[in-house]
Every structure is written in C-alpha cells, then in structure tokens.
Amino acid sequence: MAKGKVCLAYSGGLDTSCILRWLMEEGYEVVCFLANVGQEEDWAAVEAKALKIGAVKMVIEDLQKEFVEDLCFRAVQCNAIYEGRYLLGTSLARPVIARAQMKVAIQEGCDFVSHGCTGKGNDQVRFELAFLTIQPSIKIIAPWRDPKFFDRFQGRNDLLDYAEKTGLPVTSTKAKPWSMDANLAHISYEAGVLEDPDHTPDDDMWLMTDDPVKAPNEPEDVNVYFEKGVPTKVKTLKDGKEYTDSVELFTLLNKIGKLHGIGRVDIVENRFIGLKSRGCYESPAMTVLRWAHLDLEGLVMDAQVRSLRDQFVTHKWSEFLYNGMYFSPEREFVENSLVFAQKRVNGMVRLRLYKGNVFVLGRSSETEKLYSEEEASMDSLDNFSPEDTTGFIGICSIRLKKYGLQKIEEGGLAGSK
Numbered sequence: 001m002a003k004g005k006v007c008l009a010y011s012g013g014l015d016t017s018c019i020l021r022w023l024m025e026e027g028y029e030v031v032c033f034l035a036n037v038g039q040e041e042d043w044a045a046v047e048a049k050a051l052k053i054g055a056v057k058m059v060i061e062d063l064q065k066e067f068v069e070d071l072c073f074r075a076v077q078c079n080a081i082y083e084g085r086y087l088l089g090t091s092l093a094r095p096v097i098a099r100a101q102m103k104v105a106i107q108e109g110c111d112f113v114s115h116g117c118t119g120k121g122n123d124q125v126r127f128e129l130a131f132l133t134i135q136p137s138i139k140i141i142a143p144w145r146d147p148k149f150f151d152r153f154q155g156r157n158d159l160l161d162y163a164e165k166t167g168l169p170v171t172s173t174k175a176k177p178w179s180m181d182a183n184l185a186h187i188s189y190e191a192g193v194l195e196d197p198d199h200t201p202d203d204d205m206w207l208m209t210d211d212p213v214k215a216p217n218e219p220e221d222v223n224v225y226f227e228k229g230v231p232t233k234v235k236t237l238k239d240g241k242e243y244t245d246s247v248e249l250f251t252l253l254n255k256i257g258k259l260h261g262i263g264r265v266d267i268v269e270n271r272f273i274g275l276k277s278r279g280c281y282e283s284p285a286m287t288v289l290r291w292a293h294l295d296l297e298g299l300v301m302d303a304q305v306r307s308l309r310d311q312f313v314t315h316k317w318s319e320f321l322y323n324g325m326y327f328s329p330e331r332e333f334v335e336n337s338l339v340f341a342q343k344r345v346n347g348m349v350r351l352r353l354y355k356g357n358v359f360v361l362g363r364s365s366e367t368e369k370l371y372s373e374e375e376a377s378m379d380s381l382d383n384f385s386p387e388d389t390t391g392f393i394g395i396c397s398i399r400l401k402k403y404g405l406q407k408i409e410e411g412g413l414a415g416s417k
Helices: 014-025 043-053 064-078 089-107 123-134 156-166 246-259 284-300 303-322 329-341 386-409
Strands: 004-009 028-036 057-062 112-114 139-141 179-182 187-190 220-227 230-236 264-270 276-282 347-354 357-364
Touching: 004 014, 004 089, 014 028, 014 043, 014 156, 028 043, 028 089, 043 057, 057 089, 064 089, 064 230, 064 246, 064 284, 064 303, 064 329, 089 112, 089 123, 089 187, 089 303, 123 139, 220 246, 220 284, 230 246, 230 284, 246 284, 284 347, 284 357, 303 329
Parallel strands: 004 028, 004 112, 028 057, 112 139
Antiparallel strands: 179 187, 187 276, 220 230, 220 347, 264 276, 347 357
C-alpha cells in the first residue's frame, strides 16, 4: 500500500526526475506540478517525461500574468532591491509557484508536498514557509535534507549514475558548469565554476542579455507610463507602437533590454540561512522599469512619504521576499503602506537604452502637480521671499550652535578629524 500521495514541484531536470523515481521507490504516489512563469520550456516533453518515469499525473499551469501583475509590478512600485544590487527575480517567483502548487495538492488530495531545493539554499525556506502558511496541516518531504536521500546521493554525479542505472530519460551531463533558474523577471546563474568569486563568467553564459560592448551603436528610446506606480503602457519611439498588456509590455522590455545589454549583475550576497553565495543575474525589464519608476517618483511623490518608504518599506519588503516571508502579516502590513504611498505616482518617463545603460530623457505627469516650474525657476521670485530663508536658516541653526559651543569647549571643530 502506498504511503500517501505527494505533489512534487517538478521541472523535468536531473534532480527532480531522480526525486520522482526515489519517491516512487519509497512507496509514494506522485502528482507532478510545474509552473510556467516565463521560462523557455518544452512543456509537452516535460509532461511526457514525468508520466514515463511513473507520475500518476502532470499538472502545468500558466502563471505568467499573475507573476507579472502580483509580484513583479509590486516590486517595481516598491523599487525592491536586495543588498543594493539584486532585483529578486528568483524570490519574486516563489510565492506564485508555491500558491499554485498548494492549490493543486489540495485538489488532487495530496498528503505531502515535495521539492528539489538544496539544503544550503534560500528556496527551501521560501517554499516551505509558503506551504505551511497556506495549508498548516500539510506534510513536507525535502529529499536534500533527508539522510535516506543525501547519504545515497552526495551530488550531481551520483544522480547521473542513478539516472543511468534506472533508465531515467535525462539529458544532463557531468560537464555542466553552473546551475540556472529562469523566469520572466530574470535568469540566475550559480554553483559550479561560479563558486570561485573571482572567476569571470564566460561570455556565452549570459542568455537574457547581449554583451553591452557588442550592443548596437544606435540607442533605442521608449516611453513608460505609470498609474499608481504600476506600469500600464510602453511606447517604442522607433515604430510608434504601444503595448498595454502586462505580459506583453514586460516581454517587450526584456527583448529590447537584451539587445542593449541592460540588467547584468554579478554579486556575492548573504543568504537567509547565513551563508554567502555568489550569484550572476540578468533582469532587463525589471531594470528598465525600476529606473523609470524611481525617476517618476522624484516628480510626483511627497518628499517625506518617499523618505519613509525608502527607509522602511523598500528595505523591509525586499528582505521579506528574499527571506521567504511573503505569506506573513508583516509583508501584508508593509504592502498596505506601499499602496498608499503610490496613489499619486502617475505619469510618463522617457528613456534611452544604450550599451548596458538606461538614461532618463524626461518625465511628465498630467495629474500630479508637486513640481512647479515657476517656484523652481532661478529667474522668478513670485510666491517666494528670499528673506524667509534667513529665518529658516536661523531656526535650523539653533540646535547646531549649541552643538558648536560644546565642541569649542572640547577643543573646537576646526581642523578636527
């Protein structure tokens, strides 16, 4: 008798194909699940492979629109970034995938969910915290943390040997130099030769961005439109075409960004579990949209609201996503503040993409009037009295004068280090 039914996050690759067979050997009935979040995949081949290995069912769901609108655009509103560099491409996809997998697990009457995340990575935390929040009674099988599995399979070579012995239809080889994760927001590369932080990636590793050095000598201009901080339209100046569908405009910016080498990052980051990790990332559309959104906020957003958002919401929301805390009350609390802060972020930004760079050419808003040309002009004193600034400086100096007197008593500020 089977030990129960498992919903396995299945990609069709070496790890999850071996895990599928191993779960069957352990006496489980397995339903496989795969989310389409924009990665290039032969979906029919993945389904055929899962069923050939022995899965009782293969469920594939197209989550691209949900991924872009619920997570990627929210990240744009937030200007989300981790440790000043990483645009969270992998982290953003995990809540959407976990939510859909749990839905399938419930529909198929599964007692367990399982995944192929390693014991050293962030994804195991992200998936399992999501599973347990969505369905607190669910049981989880994490093979790479199970001694039965990791004592038997020390790494990739053992899995390849197992696949050969058991006749698993996998195409991986022992020469693969790194691991990858792809979706509409990015491609990540890590492990293998990249574990040396001083190893320069081969030019042919990058798949989502062309080499900026070889990018066209002619720039490309685009206009990006926002409503309440959400991208709603992209217009390409070269042909005058407009794109309003969320997935279409996101895909377009990935295509244009790729051509001009936009969005490459190579970093050493701090994983939630305490290890440092070297990762290489490509995020063309996310880079373009983040840059445009940041610029528009300068025109239309209240200074103090923006300061508070930058200090708290941007940092914490990004941290929550990275650490797998999307399904948490703190993320929900912070996001409500974010939605309020974005109510007036409406307008258009004109951008130029050129050899790995995004340049802002101009910005405008028909509805938000915080910026006044008249007030800002150096050639006009209408509605502004220079004498008022004297009083303003005087008030600001009260506290600093007292500080200065203290420093004089201690030897003075002049010449101090």
